[in-house]
Amino acid sequence: xxxxxxxxxxxxxxxxxxxxxxxxxxxxxxxxxxxxxxxxxxxxxxxxxxxxxxxxxxxxxxxxxxxxxxxxxxxxxxxxxxxxxxxxxxxxxxxxxxxxxxxxxxxxxxxxxxxxxxxxxxxxxxxxxxxxxxxxxxxxxxxxxxxxxxxxxxxxxxxxxxxxxxxxxxxxxxxxxxxxxxxxxxxxxxxxxxxxxxxxxxxxxxxxxxxxxxxxxxxxxxxxxxxxxxxxxxxxxxxxxxxxxxxxxxxxxxxxxxxxxxxxxxxxxxxxxxxxxxxxxxxxxxxxxxxxxxxxxxxxxxxxxxxxxxxxxxxxxxxxxxxxxxxxxxxxxxxxxxxxxxxxxxxxxxxxxxxxxxxxxxxxxxxxxxxxxxxxxxxxxxxxxxxxxxxxxxxxxxxxxxxxxxxxxxxxxxxxxxxxxxxxxxxxxxxxxxxxxxxxxxxxxxxxxxxxxxxxxxxxxxxxxxxxxxxxxxxxxxxxxxxxxxxxxxxxxx
Numbered sequence: 001x002x003x004x005x006x007x008x009x010x011x012x013x014x015x016x017x018x019x020x021x022x023x024x025x026x027x028x029x030x031x032x033x034x035x036x037x038x039x040x041x042x043x044x045x046x047x048x049x050x051x052x053x054x055x056x057x058x059x060x061x062x063x064x065x066x067x068x069x070x071x072x073x074x075x076x077x078x079x080x081x082x083x084x085x086x087x088x089x090x091x092x093x094x095x096x097x098x099x100x101x102x103x104x105x106x107x108x109x110x111x112x113x114x115x116x117x118x119x120x121x122x123x124x125x126x127x128x129x130x131x132x133x134x135x136x137x138x139x140x141x142x143x144x145x146x147x148x149x150x151x152x153x154x155x156x157x158x159x160x161x162x163x164x165x166x167x168x169x170x171x172x173x174x175x176x177x178x179x180x181x182x183x184x185x186x187x188x189x190x191x192x193x194x195x196x197x198x199x200x201x202x203x204x205x206x207x208x209x210x211x212x213x214x215x216x217x218x219x220x221x222x223x224x225x226x227x228x229x230x231x232x233x234x235x236x237x238x239x240x241x242x243x244x245x246x247x248x249x250x251x252x253x254x255x256x257x258x259x260x261x262x263x264x265x266x267x268x269x270x271x272x273x274x275x276x277x278x279x280x281x282x283x284x285x286x287x288x289x290x291x292x293x294x295x296x297x298x299x300x301x302x303x304x305x306x307x308x309x310x311x312x313x314x315x316x317x318x319x320x321x322x323x324x325x326x327x328x329x330x331x332x333x334x335x336x337x338x339x340x341x342x343x344x345x346x347x348x349x350x351x352x353x354x355x356x357x358x359x360x361x362x363x364x365x366x367x368x369x370x371x372x373x374x375x376x377x378x379x380x381x382x383x384x385x386x387x388x389x390x391x392x393x394x395x396x397x398x399x400x401x402x403x404x405x406x407x408x409x410x411x412x413x414x415x416x417x418x419x420x421x422x423x424x425x426x427x428x429x430x431x432x433x434x435x436x437x438x439x440x441x442x443x444x445x446x447x448x449x450x451x452x453x454x455x456x457x458x459x460x461x462x463x464x465x466x467x468x469x470x471x472x473x474x475x476x477x478x479x480x481x482x483x484x485x486x487x488x489x490x491x492x493x494x
Contacts, residue, residue: 006047006148008074009035010064012081012096013055014422026480028204029056030220033272034116034140035080036191037222041141044187047148049195050074054095056200061095065102069110076148077103079132080140081116089117089235090402091428093421100131111151115140118421121238121403123164127171135164138178139239141188180240184225184248190256191221193264203268205476206363206392207300207323209469212476219260220270223253223286227274229304231327233367235403236274247279250286254293261295269299277303277324283312290319298322300363305351306343313358323391324355325363331384332377335370345384352388362390368451369398369433369444371406378444382451389464395452396426397433397444406434416441430488442489449487456481 011032032053039049050072054064068077081096083089100112113134119126123137136143146160157165162178164171181187203218226244227236237243260266277283300323328348355362366385368378385393400410400417401424410417418424423432435441455461456477466474
């Protein structure tokens with residue numbers, strides 16, 4: 001007997017394709033926060049929902065389709081295409097497309113929608129390319145509910161905001177835009193955790209350097225939505241239509257954390273917000289609430305060099321926010337200015353040292369290959385990373401993510417962009433970053449991979465890790481650094 005639900009949400013993903021040999025031990029496995037929020041929204045409107053989390057369960061597209069059409073009887077299937085970091089939606093489109101095809105093969109008349117960052121950025125192409133009936137080109141929850149109501153009423157979709165649909169073989173554009181949810185506390189007060197396989201989620205390895213064998217249980221939550229900044233490489237605001245910033249109240253957030261700790265024993269938590277360390281009142285009130293609890297949590301959150309204030313640091317540490325992820329991007333002020341990050345290297349070094357002195361850990365994000373980047377400037381960025389010697393780093397290659405300014409600039413200039421969606425994955429075999437006038441795509445990836453190896457083999461870095469976290473974590477890092485990451489540029493050299 002299949003379970004009858006109004007909406008079945010599907011989180012697509014292929015961890016092996018995206019992370020290759022790093023998938024088994026080193027990458028995190030995160031809950032699908034937007035699918036969980038949308039399910040909560042529908043439930044509060046008196047509707048029923050279910051979620052299939054394909055990457056967490058290790059499911060193929062065929063198995064997802066079998067479950068969607070056999071174990072569930074849904075009025076609408078919604079494939080929610082987000083990533084586990086702000087720009088990682090597009091890399092999941094291949095898996096999303098395969099799931100849609102598999103569902104339509106088994107149940108041709110079952111209505112299927114795609115929503116998320118990538119579909120919002122490229123709604124017309126998504127409608128043309130994918131085996132689906134609908135695309136939502138903005139946030140999602142209101143459009144999903146109104147689409148469900150229109151399916152039930154059989155009266156057409158013209159009045160559904162932000163909905164693309166097919167009519168007599170033609171793609172129809174929406175007549176109006178979906179309004180963003182403003183009452184987050186009332187309409188989406190947290191994730192529908194009971195619909196998720198909570199035992200399957202795992203924190204990133206670096207997040208648990210203090211307790212490397214305790215990466216599960218794990219949760220990721222929002223305390224805010226959107227970002228007021230306009231970095232040219234970022235596509236996070238595509239589903240929101242504009243730079244924006246909305247917050248849940250600290251009281252709502254702490255209730256969700258209380259529930260996660262008490263119900264599931266969660267210790268490791270990610271604040272998914274693109275920019276958590278921003279609003280003074282929000283940060284301080286939530287930190288005070290966390291510090292007042294008896295339990296000990298291990299949280300990481302995003303910040304910018306120019307949003308980290310001294311008054312925050314002790315509050316963050318006392319709250320259990322042990323890691324700050326800083327978007328440092330480049331050592332070149334010229335390159336950073338193009339990404340609208342106007343501060344100097346002295347500011348970066350000063351902020352990082354103050355964070356360290358407060359007892360917090362840093363994960364530094366760097367991007368190689370941004371416009372005007374060159375081999376010399378990339379070397380300077382690596383030198384800055386080695387000087388800062390953060391507890392962990394991410395080295396990215398500049399990507400023309402759909403929904404970002406870099407994507408539109410590439411299209412306007414006829415600059416090549418990836419042919420296949422998985423090529424947007426930073427760890428895929430044939431990852432294809434944006435070339436610039438100084439470097440080809442493969443030259444950027446090659447530099448990135450060699451820089452990554454240099455960093456994690458640095459004796460100074462390993463000595464620091466040994467002193468802070470012990471030899472077991474050093475052994476873990478050395479095992480990670482020894483894992484071969486198959487790449488196109490390597491094969492072309494051999």
